[in-house]
Amino acid sequence: MRASERAYASLRDDILEWRLLPGTVLGEVEQAAQLGISRTPLREALARLTADGLVEALPGRGLVVTDTSVESVVELFEVREALESRAAALAAQRRDPAVFEALREEFRASDALLADPTRHAYYDLVRRFDEAMDEAVGNSYLVSTLASLRTHIARVRRLAHDNPDRLAAAAAEHLLIVDAVVAGDSDLARSATVVHLHRSLNNILDTAESGRLTPSIDRTA
Amino acid sequence: MRASERAYASLRDDILEWRLLPGTVLGEVEQAAQLGISRTPLREALARLTADGLVEALPGRGLVVTDTSVESVVELFEVREALESRAAALAAQRRDPAVFEALREEFRASDALLADPTRHAYYDLVRRFDEAMDEAVGNSYLVSTLASLRTHIARVRRLAHDNPDRLAAAAAEHLLIVDAVVAGDSDLARSATVVHLHRSLNNILDTAESGRLTPSIDRTA
DNA sequence: GAGCTACGTTCTGTATACAGAGGGCGAGAG
DNA sequence: CTCTCGCCCTCTGTATACAGAACGTAGCTC
Numbered sequence: 001m002r003a004s005e006r007a008y009a010s011l012r013d014d015i016l017e018w019r020l021l022p023g024t025v026l027g028e029v030e031q032a033a034q035l036g037i038s039r040t041p042l043r044e045a046l047a048r049l050t051a052d053g054l055v056e057a058l059p060g061r062g063l064v065v066t067d068t069s070v071e072s073v074v075e076l077f078e079v080r081e082a083l084e085s086r087a088a089a090l091a092a093q094r095r096d097p098a099v100f101e102a103l104r105e106e107f108r109a110s111d112a113l114l115a116d117p118t119r120h121a122y123y124d125l126v127r128r129f130d131e132a133m134d135e136a137v138g139n140s141y142l143v144s145t146l147a148s149l150r151t152h153i154a155r156v157r158r159l160a161h162d163n164p165d166r167l168a169a170a171a172a173e174h175l176l177i178v179d180a181v182v183a184g185d186s187d188l189a190r191s192a193t194v195v196h197l198h199r200s201l202n203n204i205l206d207t208a209e210s211g212r213l214t215p216s217i218d219r220t221a
Numbered sequence: 222m223r224a225s226e227r228a229y230a231s232l233r234d235d236i237l238e239w240r241l242l243p244g245t246v247l248g249e250v251e252q253a254a255q256l257g258i259s260r261t262p263l264r265e266a267l268a269r270l271t272a273d274g275l276v277e278a279l280p281g282r283g284l285v286v287t288d289t290s291v292e293s294v295v296e297l298f299e300v301r302e303a304l305e306s307r308a309a310a311l312a313a314q315r316r317d318p319a320v321f322e323a324l325r326e327e328f329r330a331s332d333a334l335l336a337d338p339t340r341h342a343y344y345d346l347v348r349r350f351d352e353a354m355d356e357a358v359g360n361s362y363l364v365s366t367l368a369s370l371r372t373h374i375a376r377v378r379r380l381a382h383d384n385p386d387r388l389a390a391a392a393a394e395h396l397l398i399v400d401a402v403v404a405g406d407s408d409l410a411r412s413a414t415v416v417h418l419h420r421s422l423n424n425i426l427d428t429a430e431s432g433r434l435t436p437s438i439d440r441t442a
Numbered sequence: 443g444a445g446c447t448a449c450g451t452t453c454t455g456t457a458t459a460c461a462g463a464g465g466g467c468g469a470g471a472g
Numbered sequence: 473c474t475c476t477c478g479c480c481c482t483c484t485g486t487a488t489a490c491a492g493a494a495c496g497t498a499g500c501t502c
Contacts, residue, residue, distance in 0.1 A: 002485070028453075028454070039454095040487065041486065043454095043455090047269070048268070060495085075362050083303055090299070141274075141293075141300045141373075225455080225456090248482095248483075259458070260484090262457090281465075283483080
């Protein structure tokens with residue numbers, strides 16, 4: 001694999017997993033030495049991270065890992081709702097029924113997946129659900145925009161605690177979306193997606209380690 | 222200005238203005254020589270263009286300017302509608318009325334702007350309208366996503382012919398959106414935006430130089 | 443004591459040199 | 473005549489060297 005690719009994957013992972021905390025300064029020489037590569041491929045990796053919005057150039061301080069705030073999570077879900085609700089509606093119109101019928105069976109049996117404490121199989125199912133939706137929508141701009149948003153969602157998700165009740169509820173929400181897509185019901189698919197995202201956001205805001213999200217500034221003062 | 226920045230701006234402009242046509246191969250050595258810089262900053266520029274979706278890496282052929290098709294324009298507007306209709310609704314809730322009252326006066330007087338054959342003043346007004354909407358929404362993810370879409374819109378727009386009738390109609394459509402935003406009417410702002418985008422898309426599809434957009438493959442055959 | 447200036451250090455931005463991979467073309471064999 | 477194998481050439485990916493700018497610091501002056 002290319003050195004720049006490894007550096008990108010490694011740094012991206014470190015940021016998404018909160019090993020590199022917001023505000024961390026990423027010096028070129030230091031990081032290049034750490035990863036055992038030269039500055040050239042590292043710069044390419046940092047440029048990609050900057051484009052992703054995981055890193056930003058702060059004048060005077062160099063490149064730093066971007067901050068996450070309660071506001072930014074709300075903003076993220078605002079865009080996510082606009083795009084995913086539309087995606088769900090389009091998927092309901094354009095889907096291959098067989099694909100979503102298969103997913104329906106899997107979500108119906110997701111209790112078993114959630115019994116596993118690691119829940120890898122469940123998260124993999126959700127990933128394949130996202131992929132199937134992307135495929136069904138068949139819109140490359142929408143897919144790449146959602147991919148970009150999912151990067152940030154992944155970072156924030158790591159702060160939230162998915163308790164068993166929430167996971168069971170989320171599985172039921174996904175099942176409803178899949179049902180609607182199978183039925184070709186755009187309106188229901190859209191509404192079910194909106195519901196799912198609202199509950200998901202609330203769960204994140206309720207359970208996120210509040211110390212990690214820089215608190216909102218009370219503008220009513 | 223940095224050499225990489227100049228290279229990026231120059232190449233981006235060449236692509237948006239159709240001086241670099243879809244399918245053009247961008248060799249690093251050749252382009253670097255052309256721009257009078259070394260490969261290092263050029264590579265950075267090409268990486269940014271790739272992230273923008275204006276350039277893509279085709280295995281075996283190197284980096285080429287991305288294609289534009291009728292389908293891709295339709296896809297573009299699908300995403301645009303999802304995001305801008307939501308943006309308009311949010312702007313109607315969050316706007317500073319004074320800003321949009323000022324814009325309303327300008328759009329009311331846009332006949333005069335459209336009399337100018339260059340129409341620079343009119344396009345500048347539309348740009349400031351977009352900026353005011355972005356500002357009112359106050360969602361950085363939404364703004365940066367829209368910025369990315371606008372890049373592609375700019376490229377496609379260059380193919381379309383804005384006849385005076387269409388421009389006058391577009392001004393009226395903008396005025397309706399602004400009216401709704403001033404009134405704080407989210408539903409109307411959303412609907413007016415949907416209408417505007419549909420008409421705008423139709424105008425592009427009707428008037429675009431068809432040779433430039435690779436024709437859709439008739440899958441009904 | 444405080445402020446300004448000058449120097450040094452460190453960082454980013456750019457150029458260049460080098461290595462490895464991949465593709466194209468030509469020659470030879472079937 | 474065509475297909476295949478091999479070599480060469482070009483291109484990308486990486487390392488390194490160099491230049492200029494910016495920040496901090498220390499010393500001098502007022």
